[in-house]
Amino acid sequence: MTFSIVARCSKTGMFGVAVSSSSPAVAARCAYAQAGVGAVASQNITDPTLGIRGLELLARGASAAEAIAILKRTTYSEYRQVLAVDATGMSAIHSGPKALGIWAEARAENVACGGNLLANDGIPQAMVNAFLASEGHLGDRLIATMRAALKAGGEAGPVRSAGMKLVRDVSWPVADLRCDWTEECPIEQVAMLWELYKPQLDAYVTRAINPSDAPSYGVPGDE
Template identity: 35%
Template sequence: MTYSIVVRCPRTGEIGVGVQSHFFAVGAIVSWAEPGIGAVATQAMAEVSHGPGVLERLRAGDAADAALAGALAADPHGAARQVGVVDASGRTAAHTGSSCIADAGHAIGEGFAAQANMMAAPGVPQAMADAFAATDGPLWTRIADALDAAEAAGGDIRGRQSAAILVASGDPAERPGHGILVDVRVDDHEDPLREVRRLAELSVAYARIDEAEQLLAQDHPEQAVAIYDELLSAHPTNTEFAFWAAVALAGAGRPQEARRLADPVLGSGDGDRWRALLARLPPAGLTSQDVVDELLR
């Protein structure tokens, strides 16, 4: 079985899809999203082209139901398909073909469509719907909570293997390839839901590093320090976070705190690599030579 949920957050406008299956690399097949356009889950005897195809129809102005109907009308094997769609306005649609392996079904509501096939027990789509409606916070966490609820309701009759979470901005991307906020996949794992949640959390943290690096380049070390403090509080053993936090702290005139973080990194087994990287930062405009000298003292 595959169970999935496509969603839109009414507060942020973000759109996303989450999926789990006892099948290898399910995220490469099922999950589709485009910033400011919508999200699609295509599963069961999946026709992968329904992902980009439905998004193309949404981009052309179709609402979720019309986009899905148009795609299915051109599919001679629609009875074997299961598809969920949410558009950028939060309108939803879902289809469970009559040939999908039982138990199969879907549940739709404002801003979400949840679908499942080969369920161990009925009720998985509604469990996802209820969990999504009952939770708050970042969209990726609400998706993860919905997937956990699906598993608790019985999940896949075959077990678990792979999972994915994909979240896109609610605004159209200004440039191709931009606007994807979370894109993590677990292709083969004994506990894919736990692992995909861990990766999603780490993905969000690394996005914050990009923000902090931009602040460093703009000569705002104190603001960068605030971000690194937050990251290190959540990920105290992450070497990457510690290195960049040390650079930011030194640039903000806090050398003792900077060296406290930098010394274990620079003195580690990979210390030569980190010291070499540190020396490359001033030419790139990410810090000053004084900061490098301070950290290498």
């Protein structure tokens, strides 16, 4: 009931995760990323501890493949899908044989995509192709990839939630945008949020680091 991408920008070192599902608030359970370390998606009868543990392993120096190999040893791994990309751009995926419905995975340097309860098994490869063909800000590339997933067929049923998380050179996510439920298209809802948030992203980082250098947006109390 989910499809996702974990990715690294080779130019900036930024990491990102984007995910969509027919379940509510999917990004709250499935998306994990840490600046300078990597990105992990844990999905399909989701165990959020796999995302947390995956980042811990990457932070300790494990490659994406090594981290995934360790996570595969956990209980009930046959039900799970876990995707990872590390600080060198290596990617790896585990899809257990009990993943739901039509499930598939695809990966390349700096990117891994996977899904379950898909409309067809070509969707993750279509996502990888879209990411590799895209340019610009990592957030733009993730949105383009999720749109490509929908165009290729998406889930077997309608998606209702989506999210995108970006990390770069600070210890917190520089963007963590979510649509937790909608009867419309959650990916387009996140895309709309991204267009609003993107021009302000750097300013929010500046506000955290040095408020005296931060610009004003002219809202009440913001002078």
